[in-house]
Amino acid sequence: MKKIILTVAAVFALTFANAQDKKESTGEGFSNGDLYLTGTAGFSSSKTGDLKNDGFTLSPGLGYFIADNLAIEGQLTYESTKVDNGISEDKTSGFGIAAGVKYFWTPASKFSLSIGGNLSYMSTKYDNADVTTKEIGVNIPLGLNYFVSNDWALTAEWGGFGYSSNDNGGDGAEKTTGFNLGVDLSTISFGLLYKL
Known part of the structure; x- marks a missing residue:
């Protein structure tokens, strides 16, 4: 009888542990193989x-976890500006x-810090000057994610270090080339993330 009780207890313990693992992998946070949509708008x-x-x-983006702590990301950006001085308009x-x-320190938890590295290309057309730069x-940005539900997270990214080269048309x-090391929060951007 003692062996039966211990066997039943062991089965319940393993079932409970397995249920907990399944709950963690489908709940808040990230795991290997997760796909997510992210983006910012301003x-x-x-x-x-x-x-x-x-x-x-x-700036919509897409990310995929290739390992428990490591994700690859891609992003598109569209920008438009208009300056009107009352006489003429300059549009870009x-x-x-x-x-x-992007590397995440605690991807499976509700709150996670990250550091990334990305390469970007931007083409900007100045209508009045008929120039395209x-x-x-x-860029090496620092970031954080905070899950407000199983699928939605608030994100923030701070461009810590960057290098750029612009051909000026x-x-x-x-x-024009430049290095940037941001030590204040003026370069922080906020966005949303949806885990698929």
């Missing part, structure tokens, strides 16, 4: 006298693409 508008400046940015529009990797960049124009 709108800005300012006016000083007759000068009005409007801007819009949309840009399209960009980025790809990279091309910019490449490398080419055709003999001098390139």
Whole structure:
């Protein structure tokens, strides 16, 4: 009788442990093989006298966990700005693409910190000047995710270190290159993430 009770107890214990593992893998947080959609959107508008400046940015992205702590990501970006001084309008529009990797310290938990590395390309057209600039960049952002449900998370990303090179339209124009090390929170961006 003692062996039967111990066997039943062992079966219940293993079943409970297995149920807990399944709950963790389908609950909040990430695990190997998870696919997610992420992105940011922004709108800005300012006016000083007759000068009005409007801007819009949309950056959807897709990520996939290739290991428990490591995800690969891809992102598209669309930007549009309009400056109106009451006499004329200057419009710009840009399209960009980025790809990279991101390492998560505690991916299976509700709250996770991350560090990443990505390579980006952005093409921006200035309508009035009839010039198109091309910019490449490398960025090492710090980030965090906070799951508010099993599928939705709030995200924040801070561009810690970056390098960029802009051809300023080419055709003999001098390139602009720059390094950026952000130590304040002025470069922080917020977004949403949906785990598929």
